Amino acid sequence: EDYELNVDPDSLIEGISVGMQQRVEILKALYRKAEILILDEPTGVLTPAEAEHLFRILRNLKAEGKTIVLITHKLKEIMNVTDTVSVMRQGEMTSTIATNDTSPEKLAELMVGRKVLLRVQKKPPKVGRTVLACEKLSYVDKKGIYRLKDISFEIKAGEILGIAGVAGNGQSELLEVLAGIKHADGKLTLNSAEIDLHSTQSTPLTRRHLGISHVPEDRQRLGLIMEFYAWENIALGYHDSDTYNINGIFMNNRAIKSQAEHKINNFDIRPRNPNLMAKSFSGGNQQKIVLAREIEQNPDLLIVGQPTRGVDIGAIEFIHSRLINMRDSGKAVLLISVELDEILSLSDRILVMFDGKIMGEKEASKTNEKELGLLMAGVN
Numbered sequence: 444e445d446y447e448l449n450v451d452p453d454s455l456i457e458g459i460s461v462g463m464q465q466r467v468e469i470l471k472a473l474y475r476k477a478e479i480l481i482l483d484e485p486t487g488v489l490t491p492a493e494a495e496h497l498f499r500i501l502r503n504l505k506a507e508g509k510t511i512v513l514i515t516h517k518l519k520e521i522m523n524v525t526d527t528v529s530v531m532r533q534g535e536m537t538s539t540i541a542t543n544d545t546s547p548e549k550l551a552e553l554m555v556g557r558k559v560l561l562r563v564q565k566k567p568p569k570v571g572r573t574v575l576a577c578e579k580l581s582y583v584d585k586k587g588i589y590r591l592k593d594i595s596f597e598i599k600a601g602e603i604l605g606i607a608g609v610a611g612n613g614q615s616e617l618l619e620v621l622a623g624i625k626h627a628d629g630k631l632t633l634n635s636a637e638i639d640l641h642s643t644q645s646t647p648l649t650r651r652h653l654g655i656s657h658v659p660e661d662r663q664r665l666g667l668i669m670e671f672y673a674w675e676n677i678a679l680g681y682h683d684s685d686t687y688n689i690n691g692i693f694m695n696n697r698a699i700k701s702q703a704e705h706k707i708n709n710f711d712i713r714p715r716n717p718n719l720m721a722k723s724f725s726g727g728n729q730q731k732i733v734l735a736r737e738i739e740q741n742p743d744l745l746i747v748g749q750p751t752r753g754v755d756i757g758a759i760e761f762i763h764s765r766l767i768n769m770r771d772s773g774k775a776v777l778l779i780s781v782e783l784d785e786i787l788s789l790s791d792r793i794l795v796m797f798d799g800k801i802m803g804e805k806e807a808s809k810t811n812e813k814e815l816g817l818l819m820a821g822v823n
Contacts, residue, residue, distance in 0.1 A: 446469075446470075446473065446504065447496075447499065447503065448466045448469060448470050448473075448500060449466075450463055450466050450467055450470070461609065461610070461611070462489050462490070462493035462496075462497075465485060465489070465497070466500075469500070477509075478508075478509060478510060479509070479510045479511075479512065480501075480504065480509060480510070480511045480512070481511075482501075482511065482512070482513050482514065483514045484514060484515055485497060485515075486515070486520065487610070490609055490816045490819045490820045491783065491812045491813065491815075492817075492820060493820075498520075498523065501524060502524075513525060516756075517782075518547040518550055518551065519547070519784070521547075521550065522542060522546075522547060526541070526542055527539065527540070527541055527542060528540060528541075528545065528550065530550060530553040532554055532555075532556065537553055538553050554755065554756050554757075555756050555757035556757075557757070559756050559757060559760055562788065563763050563764075563767065563788040563789055564767075565767045565770075565771075565789075566771065568601050568602045568603075568770065569601045569771075569773070570599045570602050571599055571600035571601045572599060572600050573597050573600075573635075574598055574599060574600050574633065574634060574743050574744050574775035575597065575598045575621075575632070575775060575777070576596075576630075576632040577594055577595055577596055577597075577621075577629065577630070577631055577632075578595050578630040578631075579593045579594070579595055579629040579630065580593070580594040580595070580617070580620060580628070580629035580630075580631065581593060581627060581629055582613075582616050582620055582626075582627040582628075584616075589799055590616040590799050591616055591617055591620065591627060591799050592613075592798075592799040593800070594613075594617060594629070594799075594800075594801060595801070596794055596801065598744070598775045598776075598777055599775060600743075600774065600775050601771075601773050601774070601775070602770060602775065602776070602791040602792065603766065603767075603770050603776040603777075603789050604776070604777050604778065604790065604792050604793075604794065605778045605779075605780065605786040605789060605790030605792070605793045606778065606779045606780075606786075606795075607780070607783060607786045607793055607794070607795045607796070607815055607818075607819060608781070608797060609781065609797075609819050609820075610781050612796045612798055612799065612819075613796050613798070613799035613800075614748075614779045614796055615779075616799075617779070617796070618659070618660065618746060618748045621650075621655070621657075621746050621777070622647055622650055622657040622659075622746060623645055623646045623647040623648075623649065623650040623655075624665075626640060626641060626645065627640055628640065633653055633743070633744070634654065634743060638653070647680070648680070648683075651680060651681065651740070651742075654742050654744060655742055655743070655746065656737035656738065656742035656744070656745050656746070657737065657746050658733050658734055658737050658745070658746070658747040658748060658750060659748055660748030660749045660779070662726075662729050662733050663729070666733040667679075667729060667733065668721065669721045670720060670721075670722065671721060672717065672719065672720055672721075673707070673712070673717045673719055673720070673721060673724070674696075674699055674703035674704075674718065675699070676721050676732055676733075676736070677702065677706055677707075677717070677732060677735065677736050678699045678702070678703070678736075680736070681736070681740065682694065682699075687702075700717055703717040704717055706732075706736070706739055707735070709735065709739070710731045710734065710761075710765075711731070711761060712724070712728050712731045712735065713728055725755075726753045726754060727753075728758075730751075730752075730753075730754055730758065730762065731761070734750070734762060734765060738769060743774065743775065744775045744776075744777065745766075745769055745774060745775070745777070746776075746779075747776065747777065748780075749779065749780055749781065750762050750785075751763075751780075751785060763785075763788070766778070766789060767789070770791075778790060783812050783815060786807075786815075787807055787812070787815075790807040791806075791807055792804060792805070793805045793806075793807050793815065795815055795819055797818065797821040798821060802819075802821065803818045803823060805818075
């Protein structure tokens, strides 16, 4: 009550929301009379309303004399909450300034070392035919819990369809069902041809052959083999193609390396060395390796999960421009992200997921964070 950290003390932790769990973490620290609170990306799994409530709590703690260190990549949060901001770049503190004396644009420049375009520039979409149609998709996990509940939607050529929601509400499962990693019930149609969801042919490999490219949410677990070289990773999933094979028997390493060099230059992957292992690249450049591999296949449908998670602002700008280019070239792009700013700036239409269901659909140009936040919280 003192700190507005209202939680039911008799609830099991597994049965309360992530936002409530976070309140318990803060209460634990305050109960132990902590004078310094360090919060690392505290809003990554919160709705906008939950995030604003957290910031009210932090302001109350500050008024009581507590010291709060907030680690975040969200410039809006820095400007709204902090008194002083320090900028880290390549392991060094490059600047410490009063928040009132700076701006998001200046902070972005300090973080990257050059001017950064924070707003996505795009033309109105030229929407074409229906590329993908989902009807009543349902998925049950190994524990018997429904993670997807009658999901239905369409995505057309020349548009970006964004799917918003707090992490853990079915977005990850939807992405993996569409990519062929998980098997679901329902109907899935790609370019007017139905995909047999229960066939042994319904695999990631066949989805790629059908024209679906997949950028997974976790690049290190699903997107890359960290002990493989960059040139090997750039061929992963497409290594059975004629481009990379000799007589269908031997790998054509010379062709793979040539393609890798082209993609590394085209996507500004640094260092420009295809003979480095994936683990030797920064998170942002690892993400670019995955994006280069998938986008350069020229798919009909690109499905992307958390495209800029753990990525610096400079790489974010680059990745966003590539996704817009895909859309403008007439491709369909399905974007899943927990970053509402990213969803709002990139998407043409937005679906909101809560508890495995689609809560609503909005035009990106006619909605806002508050409206989406209510849907993300399950309020229709």
